[in-house]
Amino acid sequence: MLNDLRFAFRLLLKNPAFTTVAVVAIALGIGANTAVLSLVNALLIRPLPYRAPARIVLMLEHFRAQHLDAIPVSAPEFVDYQTNCRSFDEMAVFQPGTFNFAGGDRPERIFGAVGSADLFNVLGVAPIRGRVFEPADCTAGHDDVLIISERLWRHRFNTDPQIIGSKIVANGRGFTIVGVMPASFEFPIPLFGIQGAQFGERADVWQPLAFTAQELKIRYSRGYAIIARLAQGASAKQTQAELDTVTAAMRRNYPDNYPKDDSFGITAFPLNEVVLGPMKPLLLILLAAVFLVLLIACANLTTMMLARAASREREMGIRVALGAGRWRLLRQVLLESVFLSLCGGIAGVLLGVWGLDLLKRIGTQTVPRLSEVNLDWHVLIATFVIAVGTGIVFGLVPGLVSGDPNLTETLKEGGRGLSSGARRNRLRQALVIAEVALALVLLASAGLLIKSFVQLQNVDAGFNPRNVLTMEISLPALTYTDNASQARFYNEAQKRIASIPGIKNAGFTNILPMSGTNSDSSFNIEGRTSDDKNPSPDEEFRRISPGFFEAMEISLLRGRPFRESDNADAPPVTIINAALAKRYWPNEDAIGKRISIGASAAKEKWATIIGIVGNVRHRGLDYDPLPEYYMPITQTPNNQAVLVVRSSQEAGGLISAIRTALHEIDPAQPIAHVRTLEQVVADSVAPRRLSIWLLGLFAAIALSLASIGIYGVMSFLVVQRTHELGVRMALGAQRRDILRLVVGHAAKLILAGTIIGLVFAFAFTRLLAAMLYHVSPHDLTTFGLVTVVLGAIALIASYIPTSRVIRADPMLALAHIA
Amino acid sequence: MIRLHNIERSYPLGRGQMFYVLRDIDLDIAAGDFVSVMGPSGAGKSTLLHILGMHDHGWTGEYFFDETAVHHLKSKERATLRNAQVGFVFQQYHLLDDLTVYENLDIPLSYRHYSKSERAALVADALDRFQIVGKKDLYPRQLSGGQQQLVGVARAIIASPKVLLADEPTGNLHSSQGEEIMELFRKLNEEGMTIVQVTHSEKNASYGKRIVQLRDGWIV
Incomplete structure (x- = not known):
């Protein structure tokens, strides 16, 4: 095994051009996968930073007759739910808040939330310093305590070890800091998406909520979201039935505030679903896109390995003659391909890390939870498995082909071997068709999203965002x-x-x-x-x-x-x-x-x-x-x-x-969140823009890989036919005849790939429908344009090696023995 | 040791017609024999050698190797038998370009599941026996043709086969190098190795104990 590995390493060093192209192709494929897997891992798979988050629900009311599907609750309603529901271990209520901190060079407005006593118990997160809220904190006149984030503790208080008990002035009122939450704690999360809530920034301050007597009387003033932890074993159906009972009682007891029918009610949404749900379709599409990129890379590498297998037939023949079995040769080729793939995988991980950094730099401010995306050991293991799998996939066919050489033919003097075998050529051509087809799927998808985005940019917003500055003010x-x-x-x-x-x-x-x-x-x-x-x-x-x-x-x-x-x-x-x-x-x-x-x-x-x-x-x-x-x-x-x-x-x-x-x-009045209105508009479409950038990038990679693949296969086929082409030219064929012959052959492959690609693209782009704006998932203009672009690039890729042959001296071509 | 009976090798020409490379070959080779196969180009010499070496499976007839009926063996069993009993020397040496002399000698042993220490001992022995210790770290391209073929022969016999098959072993060498290789064959034969060589050279054929003439696929 070690010898085989050493040999593989030596071979790769001996063919730097082959190795470089292969490593770059794998790195692009695996890098894209690493980056998207990191996104999926952080945003879909990794649990929310709370204890047993699957049991946490967000509860929002609805007034269906007025088309209000998810609105906050009022203080007396919360008291009703908290008093009458048994399906929950804990229930808390919160609303966003801002805090104007006095002191320092200038006043500073800090984003935070106001929450009831059980808020931190519901979330199940303990402070790293001090304590969380106690019931006494949530009574009028005693709510002058604050819990701050680790980030605020670090930035504003220089990680003061004596922070607990410190007095500060916020919103013109004196507060005592009673706790510091860990760095990983984030609440509320922007994706909670509660109507009327300002969740544009990360919260750094939490204040206990003390309802006023007046507030507890007004049922129609709804500004609070309920967050609750389901009791162990409580089913969604049972919980909803209990909530329905409570809202039915409200309708009976307060007929002036609620409709008589059940158009009013409350729903408990699983927090995971609320936060992760909206991201799922986009992430799954991106995952599918990078998988296609990897498939194209694999097809590319298989063609390269097949070409190399052809040039190594003699070596494989000798190995068989010396006693190597079929498995042993397969192992040799797989070892080489997996080694190559791991090299590409390492480069891909570096590329992925760089890509994630770039992604975070571009989108952290505007794409929720993007800051949490990183490359953890789960992703690294997945990447390792992908790299090994990739190596096996693109090494398998060449390995099987290499393991079955025709010894008599290969080893005899001047033997041409089987590199010109029709079976292998068919395989190469099939791979080119597959590459073109897969690239077309990605190009069509990216094209549709880009067209959709352009349409969106031309929409009249109803205001003019140019030369407008915005900033937030909070009057204590x-x-x-x-x-x-x-x-x-x-x-x-x-x-x-x-x-x-x-x-x-x-x-x-x-x-x-x-x-x-x-x-x-x-x-x-x-x-x-x-x-x-x-x-x-x-x-x-x-x-x-x-x-x-x-x-x-x-x-x-x-x-x-x-x-x-x-x-x-x-x-x-x-x-x-x-x-x-x-x-x-x-x-x-x-x-x-x-x-x-x-x-x-x-x-x-x-x-x-x-x-x-x-x-x-x-x-x-x-x-x-x-x-x-x-x-x-x-x-x-x-x-x-x-x-x-x-x-x-x-x-x-x-x-x-x-x-x-x-x-x-x-x-003492600070200003915060200073942005141009153009920035506000741009931020509002940031997730969409990011998805277009990513899908566009993957489509560009796919196009490049497919072009390289077509170029490689056409180069190989042209070299194989050099002697034949030389004979044709010597017999009077003009350059355009040769060009027509070879490029025409490539055109047939490209056409076949395009037709198959269009069929798949029609199926795939249906998944994009929800992400498109005023563009049909089967938009003919886009499909036509990407087909022409792909076809043109593919034809150029096949023209280059052909033109090299037709420029050469026919006598040289005649001397060439393929 | 080797008994061929009614061996035929043919390729389809289309329309049900066949092209015969070998016809009705009957041949007995005793242990310790040194047979030279001769004949014009296209007579079927190399094909016969590859059938003897069990590289070619597309033949018909009966082939007994040490009483083992090769014609009844499956492909994998033939490979096992070949690995245990047959060594091959090629006209073009067929050393692996990217392996050193040492590694080229080691590789047949690695395919035969020798332990690392056994392989090291056998390679050291072969290097010593063929007086190429000084060349062990060189690559084939750094050796002369004669030296390459010397390594080729060393590699063919390193796993102690009973039969050595050689396809024009001196075809690419000048006369003095050719003589050295043939003297080496004679020595190996004297030590008990059964050798079958294909050659065009009367002189080389004379190193053998008998000559088999092939013409148009027939033994004449």
Whole structure:
């Protein structure tokens, strides 16, 4: 075995060109597999960083009649579920929160969450320092404790060993740090995807949640998600039945708050499914793509090994004559191919590591959980198995062929051997056909995704993202205690920032389009009654300041925008978008009509519709615009807001001027998450863009490998036929005749591969349907284009070796003995 | 030791016609014999040698090797018999280019499941016996034709076969090198080795104890 290995190593060194091409082909195939396997391992296989995550569920309510499928719960509802459900060991509630940390060079806004006492017990993660929440922390006036992340402990507190018990000021309030969570802890995860939740960043701070007495009375104000741990042995069916019983009781006990029928309810979604589900189709498609790349690499290497087997027939014949059995020769060839494959595998792993680094650099900020992707021992073992398997696959056929030489023919003087055997040529040609077919499947898939992405880029978002800067602001409740103080801040800030030279418009919104956040609210329409069959409408709801539409360049279709005079003392006003106008006033003018939100009928405050604006694709470029209504932030204040600034040129240089303007109003007020609106839009399609990059890259690798394969086989066939071609030329064949003969032969193979590839591509691209935007999975233009591109490249690959022969002296060709 | 009866080797020509390379060969070779097979090109000499060496399986007739009916053996059994009993010397030496002299001598032993120490001892013995110790780390391309054939013969007999088959062993050598190889064959034969050689050379044939003439596939 050692001798065989030594011989294999010597052979590879002796043929550096062969070795290099083979190692590169394997490295590309295995590198792509390593990278995607790492993604699959981290995002699909590796459990969430909680104890027994399979038993953790996320519970969200639905009001089906109002098309609300997964919305948070209110405080009294949570108390109902917690009190009446027996299917859970622990249940907790949480909502995202922001914390303005005072001190240091400048105030800093840190993302976090507010959670009830059992939150960490549900997740089953212990702190590395201090403690988690206790029930006493979750009572009014005692919630002034914080748990921080290991990352924040490191960055902001220099890993201070005395951190537990430290006092800090956040949101204008004093807090005591009581715990530090481990570095691996992440909660909430961006992919929780709860409507209205801001999960754009990783959480570094957790505060206990103490419901106020007022909060515990209001059933319609829903801002909390429930996370719970199922009791051991509790089935999904049994759990859902219990939840249905609780919601039925709510409907009976609070008829003003719920419909009578079962269109209201709550569902327990397995956390694994919520977090991993959306990623699954894309990852499986990528996995299939890299598998195809590996298959192409294998086909390529098999053709190369077959060509080499032909040149080694004499050696194999001698070995058989000296006593080598068929298995022994097969072992020899397999050892060589596996050795080669392992070399390529090592290069592939390095390539995969580099690719993952690149991937993380590109996508960590925008693709959830990408930062967790790494190359662990599971992936390394899988890669090792793939490398060995690859070596066996591409070595097997050449090994079997080599193990059965015709000794009489091979060993006799001047024997030509069997390299010209028709059987082997057929095999080589079949491999070329397979390579072309597989490459076409990948090219067609990548082509469809690219076309889809281009379509998406040309979609009108409803606003103009150029030269717009956005940043988030959070007004602490202790400093801005009432609506008036918040309104004063927004008015003053808007005026000061709008007057900065270079800034054209500035405005605030509580929800920025395409930022991953959202909010909705139900409302009543004056003169229209609601009941179980016709419930109150519930549509997308935003709070904005004057200047927002101008800053976003959202077109005002009718009426007027908000003004500073639309304050808390003025009559309530609202602006709706065209979609909402069309849905509720399809045949009449909506201007002047009145709606009311969020109050009981007795206290209804009617807001007059003063304007209609254009539709905005809020959820993303690939989502149709939804009905939206806007109210002035000064009439419906909100302590979280996003500042939107439009400048006459590139906006990045204005950040310090904006920060100064805000600090002149409130020196303790930090700004966070500063991004251009173009970046926000780009981030909203980041996972899609990443998938296109990856699939495009794999398709390019597939195309290169297929081209190399075709080039290699055609070179081999041409060399085999050099003597024959020389005779033909000596007998009067013109160069174009020879070209037609050889390239025509290649064209037939390419055509066969293309036809088979198109059939497979038609089947494969159906899987992409959900990822395509306004492009059919069988888009003929794309299929036609990729077929032409592949065909052209394949023909060039076959032309090059042929042209070399026809340029040569026919006498040299005649002298050549294949 | 070797008995061939009614051996025929043919290739199909299409339309049910056959081309016969060997016809009705009857041949007995006793242990310790030294047979020279002669004949013009295309007479079937090499084919006969490859049948004797059990490289060729497409023949008909009866072939007994030490009373073992080769014609009844399966392919794998023939390979086992060949490995145990037959050594081969080729006109073109057929040394493996990428192995050193030492490794070329070692390789037939490695195919015969000798232990590492046994192989080392046998190779050292062969190197010494053929006086090529100084060349053990050289590659075939670094040797003269005569030296290569010397290694070829050493390799053929290293596993102690009973029969040595040689296909034009001096065909690629100049006369003095050829004589050396033939003297070596004579010596091996005197030591008891049965040898069958194919040759065009009357002089080389004279080193043998008898000559078998082939013409158009027939023994004449």
